[in-house]
Amino acid sequence: MLSWIWITSIVLVVLSLVVMLLLILRRMLNQHHTRDDAEHRRRLVQALVRFTEDRDAENLKRTIHAMRPSLAVDVIFEFVAMLRGDEHERIIAILVDSGLVHHVVLQLQNGNEATRIHAVEMLAALPAEHGII
Numbered sequence: 001m002l003s004w005i006w007i008t009s010i011v012l013v014v015l016s017l018v019v020m021l022l023l024i025l026r027r028m029l030n031q032h033h034t035r036d037d038a039e040h041r042r043r044l045v046q047a048l049v050r051f052t053e054d055r056d057a058e059n060l061k062r063t064i065h066a067m068r069p070s071l072a073v074d075v076i077f078e079f080v081a082m083l084r085g086d087e088h089e090r091i092i093a094i095l096v097d098s099g100l101v102h103h104v105v106l107q108l109q110n111g112n113e114a115t116r117i118h119a120v121e122m123l124a125a126l127p128a129e130h131g132i133i
Contacts, residue, residue, distance in 0.1 A: 040067040044075045052087050057094055064094070069103040076100070077122050092126060101126065 047063040050056065064072045076095050080088055095101065101123075108119035 037068075037071055040071060041075050043067075044072060045079065048076070048079045048091065051091065051094075052083075055090070057090075057097075060091075060094055061098055064098050064100070069100055070107070072098075073100050073103055073107075073122065077125065080125065096126070 044063055044067065047060050051060045064076075073095075076091065080091050080095075083091065104119050104122050107115050108123065111119060
């Protein structure tokens with residue numbers, strides 16, 4: 001009986017150490033992804049600002065395709081919300097040309113309630129010919 005208690009306690013200690021190491025690894029990966037997302041966000045905002053100055057669409061498209069679509073869509077719509085007129089229309093056209101509208105539609109179809117509401121708001125910002133029928 002006593003040996004069974006010792007074996008069980010050792011197994012529990014080893015199991016707790018393994019779980020702790022997995023949690024530490026998960027935290028490190030989350031921090032790495034957070035830093036990467038912040039760097040991608042910064043690069044895209046810089047590319048968007050440069051685009052409003054020099055109209056280099058290819059550079060902006062390269063920057064968009066180098067990151068996760070969900071992050072690109074969020075950053076672009078945050079930026080577009082501050083613009084009016086020609087710049088607004090040009091950036092929306094690049095968003096459509098980049099195929100990110102399809103990602104927004106997928107968010108609308110597959111996301112949770114908050115994601116779907118956000119997707120509807122983003123689709124409402126698009127011209128009528130790109131809306132959902």
